[in-house]
Each structure stands twice: as C-alpha cells, then as structure tokens.
Amino acid sequence: MEEDLISKKELLELTGISYGQLYRWKRKNLVPEEWFIRKSAFTGQETFFPKASMLARIDRIKNMKDDLSLDELADVFSIIPSDLKMDSTELVKRNIVSLQTIEYASPTFGLATVFNFEQTLFLYLLEDCLQSGEMSIDEGKKLIQTLVEQYAKFEGKPCDLIFIRKMGVTLFLLLTSGAEFFVEPGVKVVLNIPIAKKIEELKLILTSS
Amino acid sequence: MNTDIKRTLMISGMGSTHGGNFHAVKLEGLGRIESDITCTYFIVNGRAEVNGNVTAASADIKGTATIQGQMKARRAQIHGRVKIEGSYSGEQLEINGAITITGACEVEKLNANGRLHIGTLNADAVIITLHGHCEIGEIGGERIQIRRQPGLNLSRWLKILPVAIGNYLNAHTIEGDHIYLEYTTADIVRGADVTIGPGCEIGLIEYTGKLQQDKGSKIKHSEKL
Numbered sequence: 001m002e003e004d005l006i007s008k009k010e011l012l013e014l015t016g017i018s019y020g021q022l023y024r025w026k027r028k029n030l031v032p033e034e035w036f037i038r039k040s041a042f043t044g045q046e047t048f049f050p051k052a053s054m055l056a057r058i059d060r061i062k063n064m065k066d067d068l069s070l071d072e073l074a075d076v077f078s079i080i081p082s083d084l085k086m087d088s089t090e091l092v093k094r095n096i097v098s099l100q101t102i103e104y105a106s107p108t109f110g111l112a113t114v115f116n117f118e119q120t121l122f123l124y125l126l127e128d129c130l131q132s133g134e135m136s137i138d139e140g141k142k143l144i145q146t147l148v149e150q151y152a153k154f155e156g157k158p159c160d161l162i163f164i165r166k167m168g169v170t171l172f173l174l175l176t177s178g179a180e181f182f183v184e185p186g187v188k189v190v191l192n193i194p195i196a197k198k199i200e201e202l203k204l205i206l207t208s209s
Numbered sequence: 210m211n212t213d214i215k216r217t218l219m220i221s222g223m224g225s226t227h228g229g230n231f232h233a234v235k236l237e238g239l240g241r242i243e244s245d246i247t248c249t250y251f252i253v254n255g256r257a258e259v260n261g262n263v264t265a266a267s268a269d270i271k272g273t274a275t276i277q278g279q280m281k282a283r284r285a286q287i288h289g290r291v292k293i294e295g296s297y298s299g300e301q302l303e304i305n306g307a308i309t310i311t312g313a314c315e316v317e318k319l320n321a322n323g324r325l326h327i328g329t330l331n332a333d334a335v336i337i338t339l340h341g342h343c344e345i346g347e348i349g350g351e352r353i354q355i356r357r358q359p360g361l362n363l364s365r366w367l368k369i370l371p372v373a374i375g376n377y378l379n380a381h382t383i384e385g386d387h388i389y390l391e392y393t394t395a396d397i398v399r400g401a402d403v404t405i406g407p408g409c410e411i412g413l414i415e416y417t418g419k420l421q422q423d424k425g426s427k428i429k430h431s432e433k434l
Contacts, residue, residue: 008384018351019349019351019384019385019399019400020350020351020352020385023332023333023384026331027298027315044396044397
C-alpha cells in the first residue's frame with residue numbers, strides 16, 4: 001500500500017502555508033502524527049507526508065478556518081467520538097441515515113430512539129454499505145452486530161472495515177488502519193472502508209448543519 | 210480533568226507513595242511517586258521522582274525532578290534540573306536551569322534560560338538563552354530566537370582545553386518563519402526571514418524572505434526559494 005509521498009518543503013510551496021502554521025496544526029492535532037513520515041534524504045532526515053490525504057486535509061482546514069476555531073476543527077478531525085446524542089427523527093431529517101436503515105439495525109440496537117456518536121457512526125456505515133448496492137440487508141445486520149461487538153476494542157485507534165466474499169459466503173473484517181492483508185484465490189474484496197475517514201465525513205455533516 | 214477532587218498529597222521530608230487524582234501535590238524534600246499522577250497543582254521543592262506520567266494544570270518545580278513517563282502541564286515553571294523520559298506537552302513552559310526531554314516537546318511558548326537537551330521541539334514562540342551545551346534534534350515553530358547570555362564568556366578563557374566548553378546549541382534542523390540564531394551549529398535552517406548572528410555554523414539555509422548574516426559565521430550553502 002505504498003502511497004505517494006510529498007516532502008515538507010514541496011508541500012509548503014504548493015499550499016502556501018508557513019512553517020509556523022504547519023507546526024501549529026500539528027500541535028492542535030489537525031494533522032495526525034502518523035502522517036509525519038521520517039525518511040532519510042541527501043540532507044539527512046527529512047519529513048514526508050502522504051500526498052493525497054495531506055493536500056485534502058490542508059484544503060479542508062483552509063476552507064473551514066474562518067467558521068471554526070482551531071480547537072473546534074481538531075474535534076472534527078479527531079477520531080475520538082464526540083459526545084453527541086441524536087434521535088432517529090433528527091438523523092432522518094438531516095439525511096444522515098434513512099428510516100429503513102434504522103429499522104434494519106433495530107434488532108441489534110433494541111428500540112433505542114436516541115443514538116450516541118458511535119451508534120450514529122455504525123448506522124452511517126450501514127447506510128453507506130447498503131447504498132453501495134454491494135451488500136444485502138441480512139449482511140447489513142451482521143455488519144451492525146460485528147461493529148457493536150468489536151469496534152470498541154480498537155479504543156479510538158483508526159481501523160478499516162473489510163468486506164470479502166467468496167462464492168456467496170461473506171465475511172467482515174475489522175483491521176488496524178494501514179495493515180496489509182492477503183486473501184486466497186477466488187476471494188473478492190467487495191468493500192474496504194477506512195473508518196477514520198467516515199468519522200471525519202460524519203462529523204463534517206454534523207457540524208455543518 | 211476532574212477538579213472536584215480536593216484531596217491534597219503532601220510529602221515533607223522523605224517519603225514515597227502511589228499516584229492518583231489530587232487537587233494539589235506538594236513534594237518538599239525527597240519524594241517519590243510510584244505511578245501516574247493527575248492533579249491541578251504540582252509543586253516540587255527539593256527532589257522528586259515519578260515513575261509514571263504527570264498530568265497537571267500547572268507545575269512548579271524548584272530543585273530536581275525525574276519523570277519516567279510523559280508530562281502534560283498547561284503552565285510549567287522549572288527552576289533547577291528536570292529530566293523527562295517521555296514527551297512534554299502544554300502551553301507555556303519556562304525553564305531556568307537544565308532540562309532533558311527524551312521525546313517531543315510541544316508547547317505554545319517556550320522561554321528557556323539554561324541547558325537544554327530535547328528530542329524535537331515544536332512551539333509557536335521559542336526563546337532560548339544558552340548556558341552550556343544544548344542539544345535539540347529538531348526545532349519547528351513560528352518565531353525562533355536563540356541567543357547567548359551577553360557578558361561573561363568563559364569559553365574564551367577555557368579555549369586551551371581540548372573539550373568543547375561554552376554556550377552553544379547543536380541542532381539538526383531548525384524550521385520557522387522568523388529565525389534569529391547565535392552560536393548555533395545546524396545542518397539545515399529553513400524559514401522566511403533568517404538572521405544568523407555570531408558564532409554559527411550552518412550547513413544549508415533555505416529562505417523565502419530575507420537573509421542576514423554575521424561575518425563571523427560559517428554558512429556552507431544558502432539558497433533563496
């Protein structure tokens with residue numbers, strides 16, 4: 001999973017931000033520590049960044065900086081769940097999750113009407129998977145079960161959701177972000193969703209409206 | 210941080226205890242804490258040893274302290290010698306004396322007067338007055354100012370000795386928007402406005418704005434971007 005890297009110097013030139021800004025963002029956790037990749041170059045150790053994600057992140061920070069303070073921004077980008085609670089009608093009204101999805105998930109969640117951030121995230125993921133057309137409703141129910149039972153074990157560390165299928169048999173995997181995995185022949189990786197990115201998306205929706 | 214807890218931990222004389230949640234922690238004399246400690250005020254007068262992490266709203270250390278884990282304090286004042294095996298993060302850090310931070314030091318404002326050994330330093334404003342041999346792997350920030358205490362200069366008298374004695378800083382990389390350096394040895398300096406004072410030895414300078422340099426300093430290479 002070798003990603004395109006960009007050196008710090010190039011990055012600052014390209015985006016027009018200053019050293020001070022970059023370091024301030026780093027301190028405020030707007031840019032995750034894992035993105036600062038140390039590599040040796042001819043001038044000694046240099047810092048590199050994953051190009052695509054870093055450019056997207058800087059673009060986003062620049063666009064949102066006027067409306068939100070740096071601390072609020074950090075909250076948007078952090079993958080630690082915010083302490084938000086929302087009821088089902090609100091979720092449907094805001095177009096985050098459809099009513100059907102909530103109904104599909106209700107056997108696992110019980111008849112909860114108020115969802116915390118984590119539950120909202122699970123619903124959001126389910127909605128996304130169902131909308132992609134790659135997952136059946138029954139599989140979706142399994143997905144919710146897997147998330148409810150296993151997700152907390154990551155303790156806020158970024159993870160990926162992998163959905164694989166072989167000859168009609170399906171499996172869900174939750175993996176630490178960036179971990180490589182290899183499958184036997186005939187196995188199709190249907191979905192590979194970085195959950196950290198979904199959290200960011202969801203937080204953006206929640207804060208923007 | 211839970212500030213409802215009004216417990217106070219106080220050691221006067223010699224003693225050791227386990228950590229926990231406190232309002233104020235006051236160690237006078239010789240104190241040792243065996244695990245993580247969280248408190249509002251962390252005060253040391255004398256010698257302290259913490260075998261864990263320290264989280265405090267404000268820290269005031271006079272004397273010697275060794276912290277085996279990492280330290281988080283919004284404001285910290287250090288008079289004396291402190292060694293932190295992990296990293297330090299906070300807003301304001303004031304140092305008079307010697308400090309060793311093995312990991313990263315991330316603060317908004319650093320004002321140091323003394324001898325520093327830091328892995329990486331990242332702060333908005335860095336003001337360092339050098340006393341003795343300082344070593345910082347990497348410095349990044351907006352305003353960086355490194356000066357030597359004017360006046361008494363022992364190194365001129367001690368030059369006959371083969372060992373390196375004197376007030377100077379060794380760094381690998383220094384990156385910031387406004388940089389002023391004195392008596393600094395660095396491989397790379399990058400910034401917008403860079404001023405190189407006396408006694409520096411720099412491998413490469415990359416700047417986007419202005420570069421001023423003292424005649425007595427050695428600069429191998431400088432490049433305007």
